[in-house]
Amino acid sequence: MTTDAAPLAPPRPSSRGARAGQSGSVAWMALPALAIFLGFAVLPLLGVLALSFTKWDGLGAIHPIGIGNWSSVLADPSLFHSLWVTFEVMLFSWLVQTPIALLLGVFMAGQHRYRAVLAVFYFVPLLLSAAAIAVTFKALLDPNFGLGPGLHSDLLTQNWLGDPVLAMGVIIFIVSWQFIPFHALIYQGAVRQIPSSLYEAAALDGAGRMRTFFSITLPQLKYTVITSSTLMVVGSLTFFDLIFVLTAGGPGDSTRVLALEMYRRGFGANQMGPASVLAVILVLVGLVIALGLRRLGGNADESQLEGV
Amino acid sequence: MTALLGATTDTQPQQATPPASHPVGRGWSRHNWLAGLAGWFWLAVVLIPLYWIVITSFKAQSDYYQQNAFAPPGDPTLANYRLVLENDFVRYFFNSVLVAVGTTVPTVIFSLMAAYAIVRGAHSRWLRRVQGLFLMGLAIPLQAAIIPIYLVIIKLGLYDSLPAIAIPSIAFAIPLAVLVLSNFLRDVPRDLFESMRLDGATEWTMLWRLAFPLTRPAMVTVAVYTGVTVWNGFLLPLVLTQSPTERTMPLAVWSFQGQFQVNVPAVLASVVLSTVPIVVLYTIGRRQLVSGLSEGFSK
Structure with a gap:
């Protein structure tokens, strides 16, 4: 046993002699995980960059063709359309989810028994597969046989998935329905870590509930908002299953996000080269956003409790 | 996400109970109507589609088109299953x-x-x-x-x-x-x-x-x-x-x-x-x- 990288671990000079032998004897234990991870996650990620410079129909031989795919994809308006749709999904799902998740998180953090019980039910949508959810809402929103006609309600009898604006709204609603509880859980954990002394001080100063929320709870949750937003935004890049089953990108191409455009090009049209270009762009967009949000948060390591 | 999770590596997952401070305990949230309203509202949002899935799965196909969509099955059937x-x-x-x-x-x-x-x-x-x-x-x-x-x-x-x-x-x-x-x-x-x-x-x-x-x-x-x-x-x-x-x-x-x-x-x-x-x-x-x-x- 030798020193540990854990920040609080004091060095132990007495065990220094065992260092070389010990590290050799545990290192091999990381190998099985490392091998699978390298072979089926890291290698494919590098491979997709390599494939973006080739011509491959998914069955036959792979031919290197240089930057041909890149120039054709970058000149194709459907790339920018799918980037725009991806951005819309990202923005609207963030705008809808964040305030509700925050409010629910504060609610769930309360010490009341019934709140814990409600929270159990909130989680159920997270258990359903995206395919099952999409299939369900497709039936529920059917303009001829769904909810609207079933309740004889004209307001609910819309061509929900046949109208570009409504289809986008439906996707945002379903995403929120499924994922808000997850983010609320993150906020709940963070709210519970806010020191009660802050609230006691605010109460002594006569601050009302609104004032307390905006002056104490919200500022204390700054880093949690960034964590949750990053997960939301990066996660929204990969809403493939739901949109694929629900609208398949339609009507027309109005909900065709980047991941869907990639699948369509690659596995629909057998153009693996251009599809790989789209995959690389997908990774880059995710990285840029994650790093940007991290910047926005400043130094995440600094204590949120400074001065307490 | 890497960057983000990098910052969370020092958490202590085995801590089953939250820290001793109960910031939102009594006093502050007891009468928080807004959060309470949101809580019950969200329960309805979550449960309505789930309720619909379950009751509909027990309806005969012909009933599905005739009955009120949210009424429980008049004549429950296992035929679908x-x-x-x-x-x-x-x-x-x-x-x-x-x-x-x-x-x-x-x-x-x-x-x-x-x-x-x-x-x-x-x-x-x-x-x-x-x-x-x-x-x-x-x-x-x-x-x-x-x-x-x-x-x-x-x-x-x-x-x-x-x-x-x-x-x-x-x-x-x-x-x-x-x-x-x-x-x-x-x-x-x-x-x-x-x-x-x-x-x-x-x-x-x-x-x-x-x-x-x-x-x-x-x-x-x-x-x-x-x-x-x-x-x-x-x-x-x-x-x-x-x-x-x-x-x-x-x-x-x-x-x-x-x-x-x-x-x-x-x-x-x-x-x-x-x-x-x-x-x-x-x-x-x-x-x-x-x-x-x-x-x-x-x-």
């Missing part, structure tokens, strides 16, 4: 079980071994690099890697088989599993390892006799999370299999919709059947899962 079961549902179910178990068990074992090596060998530069690599892995979207995965699976001769789904699933489950397990292992008092080592135990023995029992709560979190993710996975089965004999549950639900068309109650019966095992799993592992996830992200 029978129809789904007659359409090879049992096979799809076992395919999903095989893939889920075949992914979860190796993920938990390999990740525990890797987490153990990372925590116990933290002074080794090589192992620190391995840890950094796994953290970066959290940011790899499966969609972006799917084309080369397809290529690798074809080259290995695994196309259209259940291992074709399980192996990449393990690779993509490992980073989070290692993160959660190593955070947990880091909080095991080092004296325990030290005294076992003085008794002559090898690292391998300590892994199974000490780390394995002590990290059980974290392993439940990882296992449930991985199991649910794989059970619900859609893209890998879609791309890497083609014959109905290798179909897993989400693909089956999707294809039932094409097959049964307007027989909505039957489609919804397949949704219910595909979700029941996960609900059972959730009921068993809920506490672990929820506290593991909330501790892991909220710092």
Whole structure:
């Protein structure tokens, strides 16, 4: 046993002699995980960059063709359309989810028994597969046989998935329905870590509930908002299953996000080269956003409790 | 996401109860009408579609078009479930079980071994690099890697088989599993390892006799999370299999919709059947899962 990288671990000079032998004897234990991870996650990620410079129909031989795919994809308006749709999904799902998740998180953090019980039910949508959810809402929103006609309600009898604006709204609603509880859980954990002394001080100063929320709870949750937003935004890049089953990108191409455009090009049209270009762009967009949000948060390591 | 999770590595997932401070306890939230209203409102939003799925799955197809959509079935029937079961549902179910178990068990074992090596060998530069690599892995979207995965699976001769789904699933489950397990292992008092080592135990023995029992709560979190993710996975089965004999549950639900068309109650019966095992799993592992996830992200 030798020193540990854990920040609080004091060095132990007495065990220094065992260092070389010990590290050799545990290192091999990381190998099985490392091998699978390298072979089926890291290698494919590098491979997709390599494939973006080739011509491959998914069955036959792979031919290197240089930057041909890149120039054709970058000149194709459907790339920018799918980037725009991806951005819309990202923005609207963030705008809808964040305030509700925050409010629910504060609610769930309360010490009341019934709140814990409600929270159990909130989680159920997270258990359903995206395919099952999409299939369900497709039936529920059917303009001829769904909810609207079933309740004889004209307001609910819309061509929900046949109208570009409504289809986008439906996707945002379903995403929120499924994922808000997850983010609320993150906020709940963070709210519970806010020191009660802050609230006691605010109460002594006569601050009302609104004032307390905006002056104490919200500022204390700054880093949690960034964590949750990053997960939301990066996660929204990969809403493939739901949109694929629900609208398949339609009507027309109005909900065709980047991941869907990639699948369509690659596995629909057998153009693996251009599809790989789209995959690389997908990774880059995710990285840029994650790093940007991290910047926005400043130094995440600094204590949120400074001065307490 | 890498950057983000990098900042959360020092959490203590084994802390089952929140810190002693109850900031939103009495006084502040007791009469918080807004949050209370939001809470009950959200319960309705969540439950209405779920209620509709369940009641409709017990309705006869003819009733579905005549009755009020939200009225309970006047004449409950199991015909939809029978129809789904007659359409090879049992096979799809076992395919999903095989893939889920075949992914979860190796993920938990390999990740525990890797987490153990990372925590116990933290002074080794090589192992620190391995840890950094796994953290970066959290940011790899499966969609972006799917084309080369397809290529690798074809080259290995695994196309259209259940291992074709399980192996990449393990690779993509490992980073989070290692993160959660190593955070947990880091909080095991080092004296325990030290005294076992003085008794002559090898690292391998300590892994199974000490780390394995002590990290059980974290392993439940990882296992449930991985199991649910794989059970619900859609893209890998879609791309890497083609014959109905290798179909897993989400693909089956999707294809039932094409097959049964307007027989909505039957489609919804397949949704219910595909979700029941996960609900059972959730009921068993809920506490672990929820506290593991909330501790892991909220710092």
